[in-house]
Amino acid sequence: MLALVLGGCSGAATDDELRKAWLVEALADDNRVWLSRDPALLGAKYAKMAADPYDYLRGTAGVTFRDRARAGSDRSHTIFLRDAEAVEVLLAGDPHPENMGTFRPADLVVLELNDFDGSAFGPYLLDVQRLALGLLYLADEAGYEPHDAALVVDAAARGYLEAVAGDPWPSGLVPGQQGVVLDQLLSKVSDDGAARARLLEYTEVLPEGGRRFRFDAALEAGAGVLPLTIDQGRQLDRLLASWSAAPEGFRVLDRGRRFGSGVASLPSVRYVVAYDLGDDGPDDDALVSIREVVDPPAVPGVHVGAPGYWDSGADRIEATARTLWSRADADPRYAGLTDGAMTFKVQTWASWHDSFDHERVLSDIARGRVVLDELVRWAGTLGQLLGSAHARAPTARGGEARAAILRDLNSQGEVFVAEIIGTARADLDQLRTDHRLFVEAREELGDLLGMGLVEDR
Amino acid sequence: MMWWAMVAAWAGCEPSPVVAAPALGAEARSGCLWGDLDIAGRLFARSPDVGLSRGVSLPRMRAEAAVITPDASVRLAVLPARSGGEEGYIGIAGEALVPVLQVAEARYDHRAWGLSVAAGLVDDIALMPVQLAWQRVDVARPLLTDRGWTERSDLGGWLGWTSPEGYVSITAAVVSGEGANRRERNTGLDTVGTLTVRPLGSQMLELLAWGREGSTGLLQARDHRAGGAALFRHDVVVVGVEAVMGWGLGGDGALAPGGGSVWARTGDELPAVGWLRFDQGTDARGVAQAGETTVLAGGGPRLPMASGAPAWVGVGYEARTMQGNATPLAGSIATSRTQTVFLQLSVHARGAAQWEAP
Numbered sequence: 001m002l003a004l005v006l007g008g009c010s011g012a013a014t015d016d017e018l019r020k021a022w023l024v025e026a027l028a029d030d031n032r033v034w035l036s037r038d039p040a041l042l043g044a045k046y047a048k049m050a051a052d053p054y055d056y057l058r059g060t061a062g063v064t065f066r067d068r069a070r071a072g073s074d075r076s077h078t079i080f081l082r083d084a085e086a087v088e089v090l091l092a093g094d095p096h097p098e099n100m101g102t103f104r105p106a107d108l109v110v111l112e113l114n115d116f117d118g119s120a121f122g123p124y125l126l127d128v129q130r131l132a133l134g135l136l137y138l139a140d141e142a143g144y145e146p147h148d149a150a151l152v153v154d155a156a157a158r159g160y161l162e163a164v165a166g167d168p169w170p171s172g173l174v175p176g177q178q179g180v181v182l183d184q185l186l187s188k189v190s191d192d193g194a195a196r197a198r199l200l201e202y203t204e205v206l207p208e209g210g211r212r213f214r215f216d217a218a219l220e221a222g223a224g225v226l227p228l229t230i231d232q233g234r235q236l237d238r239l240l241a242s243w244s245a246a247p248e249g250f251r252v253l254d255r256g257r258r259f260g261s262g263v264a265s266l267p268s269v270r271y272v273v274a275y276d277l278g279d280d281g282p283d284d285d286a287l288v289s290i291r292e293v294v295d296p297p298a299v300p301g302v303h304v305g306a307p308g309y310w311d312s313g314a315d316r317i318e319a320t321a322r323t324l325w326s327r328a329d330a331d332p333r334y335a336g337l338t339d340g341a342m343t344f345k346v347q348t349w350a351s352w353h354d355s356f357d358h359e360r361v362l363s364d365i366a367r368g369r370v371v372l373d374e375l376v377r378w379a380g381t382l383g384q385l386l387g388s389a390h391a392r393a394p395t396a397r398g399g400e401a402r403a404a405i406l407r408d409l410n411s412q413g414e415v416f417v418a419e420i421i422g423t424a425r426a427d428l429d430q431l432r433t434d435h436r437l438f439v440e441a442r443e444e445l446g447d448l449l450g451m452g453l454v455e456d457r
Numbered sequence: 458m459m460w461w462a463m464v465a466a467w468a469g470c471e472p473s474p475v476v477a478a479p480a481l482g483a484e485a486r487s488g489c490l491w492g493d494l495d496i497a498g499r500l501f502a503r504s505p506d507v508g509l510s511r512g513v514s515l516p517r518m519r520a521e522a523a524v525i526t527p528d529a530s531v532r533l534a535v536l537p538a539r540s541g542g543e544e545g546y547i548g549i550a551g552e553a554l555v556p557v558l559q560v561a562e563a564r565y566d567h568r569a570w571g572l573s574v575a576a577g578l579v580d581d582i583a584l585m586p587v588q589l590a591w592q593r594v595d596v597a598r599p600l601l602t603d604r605g606w607t608e609r610s611d612l613g614g615w616l617g618w619t620s621p622e623g624y625v626s627i628t629a630a631v632v633s634g635e636g637a638n639r640r641e642r643n644t645g646l647d648t649v650g651t652l653t654v655r656p657l658g659s660q661m662l663e664l665l666a667w668g669r670e671g672s673t674g675l676l677q678a679r680d681h682r683a684g685g686a687a688l689f690r691h692d693v694v695v696v697g698v699e700a701v702m703g704w705g706l707g708g709d710g711a712l713a714p715g716g717g718s719v720w721a722r723t724g725d726e727l728p729a730v731g732w733l734r735f736d737q738g739t740d741a742r743g744v745a746q747a748g749e750t751t752v753l754a755g756g757g758p759r760l761p762m763a764s765g766a767p768a769w770v771g772v773g774y775e776a777r778t779m780q781g782n783a784t785p786l787a788g789s790i791a792t793s794r795t796q797t798v799f800l801q802l803s804v805h806a807r808g809a810a811q812w813e814a815p
Contacts, residue, residue: 013679013710015711017676017710018678018709018710018711019711020676021674021675021676021677021678021708021709021710022678022708022709022710022711024674024675024676025642025673025674025675025676025678025707025708025709026708028642028674028675068785068786068787069785069786070709070712070740071740071741071747071749071779071782071783071784071785072712072739072740072741072744072747072782072783074744075782075787076787077781077782077787077788078786078787078788078789079788080788080789081786081788081789081790081791081792082789082790082791083791084505084506084791086791087789087791087792120544123786123789123792125786126786294547295541295542295544295545295546295547296544298542298544299544300785300786301784301785301786301789301791301792302544302785307509307512308546308552310546312546312551313545313546313547316546341547341548341549342547343546343547397506441676445675445676449675450642450675450676451642451675
């Protein structure tokens, strides 16, 4: 009787209402760390996610993982992941197209994965699915018909298979041979890098020698570089003192805190440091970014009680990058640092280092500078890049991810490609639905999805 | 001048029945300081052989203390939690185990009327009757918490009444619905009611029916439950049968959990412990291939080998099987089945220091 009453009175909610309630809860849990510390920055993150579905995608890797793990819900099934070792491959975590970009070790420009905040051991399919979703979103947003848009995912999946099978993405980039999308990024970083555009944009040389940041008077739309508070200065002192891999002759010229960058990590603490290597002239001046990294989201498919694979969060992000990059020195300044309970990563902040930009890609498609064939070629490149990274990866038990993935694929490459396309389509539908519900929820509950009230209690 | 002497004593100072009132007209008790420590260590091997497939774990650690007066009592229970979470690296002093409050309960018993009232961070009134009968929480939690269908405790309170001789108990609770580890996120309160019938006038046979009207999360996703259990207690064997249905789960109103559990364990008078349990459940009734099955078996001698001894050492087996739509990644065969064998040492020690006014 009670069951009938409870069941009957609970059937009024629509699918959208049920989904929205779940989504709000998942977002609240996923962003708890930011909510507790700096709600205003979380509000800025949510605002960015609300304004653009791709930025929503960037900000919701953890929510996507939760969704994948909702046992019993309407999910895309895989016929893969039969091999136990293929379920625990070292993942990049969230390799969507904007988390891939250029580096310049020595005099060579290379294309690499460039964000390992979400790195963890888990099912290799998760990385492939995130890449496929990002690419399909771009093709769909550009207005391609479903069949044509699917060709983009098809190319990425095939590129992935080729690389895992033993045809890795070549490390060095040669201008004019990479396809339009990659060539444009290469051209931009080459021009800006040679001109030291980022250094000149954010800093100025002092008349008496040295260099300082051009601090913003106030944040504009939540973005800019501000001077450090006393506490921030002390924390940066500790971080720099613990940076054992700092280059020889490292001298700090100026320091600041940068706001408004990124999406998932927008609320994180992000310091920028201008430095030189001992010469009084400006030629050895450069910038590094030292940005906070939080724990990765829980990866579905990893068995209960997964061990601590790394010594610390700093070890996690540093070791993962050096393992998955084609060359460990892709960013010579890259390092993980620890300050108390906080983890940071040091990265070169130079114009040579840049990521793909989804708005730029969409703009180029709209202007006719990038046609479908070029988008397909680019997708194939990104698939190869991810496949190459996985081919270098270990598994949790210390085996070779390549062997585990190949065993799991079991020569069913065509089935794999079809499944990745099907999953990407379902994920895209869900992404657009969730983004709409997210925007609605912010209108109903406020900028922080109602969690501000909870925090105030 | 009044002073208190601490005298090691047990008799006359059992805590009141958990989540139920003492029988109407029950004898008064004396006051005491009550302590309960339940700790187990485990050596295990798990298949499939990936990640941490062999190792040691802490399957049980719980400390409870209570200050009991003849009518009122306060009770505090603490569990360990891995700081930073089970998969995180950002914790306290690395990822140290830290204490977490499980229960912080203020309670008053009016024995003459068979009434009890409790408030604070209180036990779940639907879970605890079965958990107390199952007892092997050091091996696996009972169905409701093992499957994540309810929380062990929550902020709120309950009011209970038990008839003379204990034939019938009725308990009603109002709680936040978010569980012990989360702040309240909405204005809705969960209401829970239980009815326990003891046809023999003792705990030998208990029949339990219960229901919960609840909500979870900022948008008050439904979180209703209904269930029942039959519990048979004997000195040699204890048997339980349980069934649960739900509407909504963990802030996800679209899910509809349901399932049952059948189990038997050795009674307190045997010089050994043993258990056998079979659970079948799903988080989504009506969704094909969404079932999950758990099988537990094991046993070993008490230490020392005598009835009621507080320690045991034994071996156990646990198999968890998920159908394709219940695996962490839908369809993934590699994540659909785990089997664990373990060797475990458990000690559950309790005692009281009675307060006597000279």
